[in-house]
Amino acid sequence: MHPERTVKLAVIPGDGIGPEVIAEAVKVLDAVTAGSGIRFDRTTFSLGAARYLETGDTLTDADLSAIAEHDAILLGAVGGVPGDARLKNANIERGLLLKLRFALDHYVNLRPSKLYPGAPGPLADPGEIDFVVVREGTEGPYVGNGGSIRTGTAHEIANETSVNTAYGIERVVRYAFDLAERRRKKLTLVHKTNVLVHAGGMWQRIVNEVAGEHPDVAVDYLHVDAATIFLVTNPSRFDVIVTDNLFGDILTDLAGAVTGGIGLAASGNINPDGAFPSMFEPVHGSAPDIAGQQKADPTAAILSVSLLLDHLGLREEAERVTRAVEDDIQARDAASRPTAHIGDAIVARLQA
Amino acid sequence: MHPERTVKLAVIPGDGIGPEVIAEAVKVLDAVTAGSGIRFDRTTFSLGAARYLETGDTLTDADLSAIAEHDAILLGAVGGVPGDARLKNANIERGLLLKLRFALDHYVNLRPSKLYPGAPGPLADPGEIDFVVVREGTEGPYVGNGGSIRTGTAHEIANETSVNTAYGIERVVRYAFDLAERRRKKLTLVHKTNVLVHAGGMWQRIVNEVAGEHPDVAVDYLHVDAATIFLVTNPSRFDVIVTDNLFGDILTDLAGAVTGGIGLAASGNINPDGAFPSMFEPVHGSAPDIAGQQKADPTAAILSVSLLLDHLGLREEAERVTRAVEDDIQARDAASRPTAHIGDAIVARLQA
Ligand SMILES: CC(C)[C@H](C(=O)O)[C@@H](O)C(=O)O
Ligand SMILES: CC(C)[C@H](C(=O)O)[C@@H](O)C(=O)O
Numbered sequence: 001m002h003p004e005r006t007v008k009l010a011v012i013p014g015d016g017i018g019p020e021v022i023a024e025a026v027k028v029l030d031a032v033t034a035g036s037g038i039r040f041d042r043t044t045f046s047l048g049a050a051r052y053l054e055t056g057d058t059l060t061d062a063d064l065s066a067i068a069e070h071d072a073i074l075l076g077a078v079g080g081v082p083g084d085a086r087l088k089n090a091n092i093e094r095g096l097l098l099k100l101r102f103a104l105d106h107y108v109n110l111r112p113s114k115l116y117p118g119a120p121g122p123l124a125d126p127g128e129i130d131f132v133v134v135r136e137g138t139e140g141p142y143v144g145n146g147g148s149i150r151t152g153t154a155h156e157i158a159n160e161t162s163v164n165t166a167y168g169i170e171r172v173v174r175y176a177f178d179l180a181e182r183r184r185k186k187l188t189l190v191h192k193t194n195v196l197v198h199a200g201g202m203w204q205r206i207v208n209e210v211a212g213e214h215p216d217v218a219v220d221y222l223h224v225d226a227a228t229i230f231l232v233t234n235p236s237r238f239d240v241i242v243t244d245n246l247f248g249d250i251l252t253d254l255a256g257a258v259t260g261g262i263g264l265a266a267s268g269n270i271n272p273d274g275a276f277p278s279m280f281e282p283v284h285g286s287a288p289d290i291a292g293q294q295k296a297d298p299t300a301a302i303l304s305v306s307l308l309l310d311h312l313g314l315r316e317e318a319e320r321v322t323r324a325v326e327d328d329i330q331a332r333d334a335a336s337r338p339t340a341h342i343g344d345a346i347v348a349r350l351q352a
Numbered sequence: 353m354h355p356e357r358t359v360k361l362a363v364i365p366g367d368g369i370g371p372e373v374i375a376e377a378v379k380v381l382d383a384v385t386a387g388s389g390i391r392f393d394r395t396t397f398s399l400g401a402a403r404y405l406e407t408g409d410t411l412t413d414a415d416l417s418a419i420a421e422h423d424a425i426l427l428g429a430v431g432g433v434p435g436d437a438r439l440k441n442a443n444i445e446r447g448l449l450l451k452l453r454f455a456l457d458h459y460v461n462l463r464p465s466k467l468y469p470g471a472p473g474p475l476a477d478p479g480e481i482d483f484v485v486v487r488e489g490t491e492g493p494y495v496g497n498g499g500s501i502r503t504g505t506a507h508e509i510a511n512e513t514s515v516n517t518a519y520g521i522e523r524v525v526r527y528a529f530d531l532a533e534r535r536r537k538k539l540t541l542v543h544k545t546n547v548l549v550h551a552g553g554m555w556q557r558i559v560n561e562v563a564g565e566h567p568d569v570a571v572d573y574l575h576v577d578a579a580t581i582f583l584v585t586n587p588s589r590f591d592v593i594v595t596d597n598l599f600g601d602i603l604t605d606l607a608g609a610v611t612g613g614i615g616l617a618a619s620g621n622i623n624p625d626g627a628f629p630s631m632f633e634p635v636h637g638s639a640p641d642i643a644g645q646q647k648a649d650p651t652a653a654i655l656s657v658s659l660l661l662d663h664l665g666l667r668e669e670a671e672r673v674t675r676a677v678e679d680d681i682q683a684r685d686a687a688s689r690p691t692a693h694i695g696d697a698i699v700a701r702l703q704a
Contacts, residue, residue: 198510225605253577
């Protein structure tokens, strides 16, 4: 039992398989907190490609301030059918997902990668895999500071500017070191310092500086290209990886693939200061090709609930969810189960 | 026999294992062209960390114009011992390798990935892997248009600008389509169009335009994060990948890893117009930790010789080198051989 507490949760099921996986995630959230004194007061927000096609809106100011009044956000997946001509001028990713991450100052994009016993994976000899990528979430090439001239002509020039600040890097680097202290005390900076000398040099400098305050954390550095090699040849070498927004995007999809697929990969978009609600979402997309068919694996969404619980300080509940998922994965056979069956099986384990 | 011809070849052995692998590559070049009518007139250039430490020079204008007078360049690897304080203010990669690629307008960075029978690899079930990455070589985030203010302080801002031109993209896209026509007629554009909307949008537009001239080439698109997933879960899906400078850097290291390691990965930095000499080099670096010990695998350098021969129009010789390498790989056992033994074994197969 915890002291009575109500958590205001914004739920954004989104498009494609989003609503299906979120239904299971919510089941699990309810089951693990039943009788605990914690009540989740949920508001569902209809956002994504479907909403855009109906109303022309992606994320209005009113949506944003309503969401910002919640304690946390659970998001399924957003994005319409690729190639849908009606979405040609929409950019749901930038206008919704990235807008939320930037507006709510989600400077830590937390992406754990763990190979659970029994999980399928492409590597012949994966060894133990258990690391966390701390991806910077509010800077780098993602800032949207690009543009083009003579657009659409043979003389077009398109620039994209990666913006990096000492303020932004220091706070995420500090978070990563704190996390490493609570884990196996190893931190790897990933960048491309030999090419992106200014941004890379600043990342390296700040990691060196903060490392001085953490003499017991072993620090190393890898270029992003070399990091992808180690992710498939020796993923056990990693504990905490800290990296920029774009490199983190790439590494975490690859990390998801080597730990049983993107159907298991959870993430948290975290504002550690608590000034804004943090947002939890599976790493996968909306997969419109399999939507509505109960084919999606809700595990990534359910593990995102575990990250949400942990963020709210409900450590024990978070661990119970992770354990139930772990047991479910270990018990899997080749037969595929409908989305809801996977959710039900995990709920049953929580209640057992 | 070919008509008598002298090819002026600039050789840059470089640092670390560079000289060792280049010695074997040159052996193979001599063996395969012996009695063919083709004579290689070689000039060796001492460039790299060693030269910098001796003279303070990375690549002088005199070096550059001497190199530019050759018909082709063979490069081993450059770069000193990581963390060497005397190299703190040198950036051998930018000042030498990238300077050559940019000054000699190597706009096609050609990187074949093939899983040879018998080659070791990390994937449990790799399937057939045989694709080529056509990496743009003179634009994107590699242009060096970055800078910082308040450098070294808590208020530092560091920007890096990716510069992309329709001129630069169109020429490399055309090269990639021509290559696809000669292969399995499948081309995949890799970018991050949902985030880098200006650069990504231009890549997508130009690929669509050039695709119109190649109705028999099947074209698809992947975000770079998704592409890394497919490289480990279904690499057989790829034939020709065309992509920007940074994404190509990342994908080709990963591709090297899944096809038996970076010790086998060759590359060509090509100026298809012939205005400048093209440069052939293994994808791997100088590996100073194993230098001078005959531990390096010269295969990547030797396969780079095959790309060089192909570029010079010596198709048959190029194929003979590839076949000899393929046979050597297939005959390998777990025992490791000194660098020179691998070169000698490949030469022996050429002479058999
Ligand atoms: C949808 C896209 C904008 C997003 C990103 O690039 O961050 C996704 O790939 C992710 O990793 O969450
Ligand atoms: C050494 C470095 C500058 C280079 C690059 O990033 O292009 C290397 O990684 C490569 O792929 O040839």
